Amino acid sequence: MENKKNQVNQNSAPIGIFDSGVGGLTVAREVMRNIPLERIVYFGDTARVPYGSKSKETIVRYSRQIIRFLMTQGVKAIVVACNTASAFALEEVKKEIEIPIIGVVQPGAKVACAATRNKKIGVIGTEGTVRSQIYTKVIQEWDPKIEVIGKACPLFVPLVEEGWLKDPVTDEVAYRYLKEIKEKNIDTLILGCTHYPLLRSTVQKVMGENVTLVNPAYETALELKNLLYQHKLENRGDGGEKELKYQFFVSDAADKFKQFANSILPYDIETTKQINIEEF
Numbered sequence: 001m002e003n004k005k006n007q008v009n010q011n012s013a014p015i016g017i018f019d020s021g022v023g024g025l026t027v028a029r030e031v032m033r034n035i036p037l038e039r040i041v042y043f044g045d046t047a048r049v050p051y052g053s054k055s056k057e058t059i060v061r062y063s064r065q066i067i068r069f070l071m072t073q074g075v076k077a078i079v080v081a082c083n084t085a086s087a088f089a090l091e092e093v094k095k096e097i098e099i100p101i102i103g104v105v106q107p108g109a110k111v112a113c114a115a116t117r118n119k120k121i122g123v124i125g126t127e128g129t130v131r132s133q134i135y136t137k138v139i140q141e142w143d144p145k146i147e148v149i150g151k152a153c154p155l156f157v158p159l160v161e162e163g164w165l166k167d168p169v170t171d172e173v174a175y176r177y178l179k180e181i182k183e184k185n186i187d188t189l190i191l192g193c194t195h196y197p198l199l200r201s202t203v204q205k206v207m208g209e210n211v212t213l214v215n216p217a218y219e220t221a222l223e224l225k226n227l228l229y230q231h232k233l234e235n236r237g238d239g240g241e242k243e244l245k246y247q248f249f250v251s252d253a254a255d256k257f258k259q260f261a262n263s264i265l266p267y268d269i270e271t272t273k274q275i276n277i278e279e280f
């Protein structure tokens with residue numbers, strides 16, 4: 001009886017999702033759409049964004065702190081909704097915790113491999129993600145014949161954080177960054193930073209309709225669903241209804257985050273709490 005009760009409690013516990021800022025909301029959005037019974041505790045590290053230009057050591061330290069914070073919220077599983085942290089920290093932190101944890105790189109790479117016809121895949125991401133070559137490694141483990149061409153687009157993150165999603169300045173930046181990769185004749189492009197799906201229409205306009213854009217967020221939500229099922233951790237809606245379904249925490253500028261989140265989520269968030277992540 002006690003076991004059953006614990007299992008129900010565990011099943012109704014939230015999923016922890018984190019990113020350096022608002023980018024991971026593109027993943028949270030897919031979790032809300034595709035596994036609607038699940039509760040979410042989201043953390044955006046708005047005080048320390050961007051992650052893309054920082055070292056592996058720093059990203060591992062930040063990720064550890066965030067995971068410690070999420071554990072205090074009783075999460076049952078974690079999604080690293082940041083490509084940079086998935087590239088640099090996922091393998092390290094996986095060894096240190098007992099609950100299931102996934103990143104966004106494997107799911108994105110899988111969809112891209114299935115989508116490419118000419119075996120030329122482009123990846124755009126932060127400097128860290130592109131430098132880590134993580135997508136190349138994962139993709140070529142599945143199919144060594146696929147050529148992977150990476151391009152860092154560091155200005156995309158501040159443009160998204162600023163809310164300049166459809167703007168002539170963003171168009172110009174996109175043309176400059178993508179020119180090189182466009183000339184390589186890729187047929188598939190991975191949006192390898194969780195901020196970038198918010199610039200999808202700009203990127204598509206620049207790359208042309210013949211290039212398939214891959215947003216790893218959707219596939220990540222499906223992988224999470226599968227993972228919860230395997231671990232018998234799915235929320236069956238039979239407990240925890242009194243708790244807040246979606247909770248949002250940031251390390252700075254809570255109001256700005258809330259406004260942004262409300263403009264892209266299928267649901268209006270009521271509160272965003274600011275915490276001192278350095279305490280964890």
Ligand code: DGL
Nearest residue numbers: 023050051052083084194
């Ligand atoms: N959204 C993050 C990613 O997917 C990081 C952006 C940043 O903080 O540089 O890599």
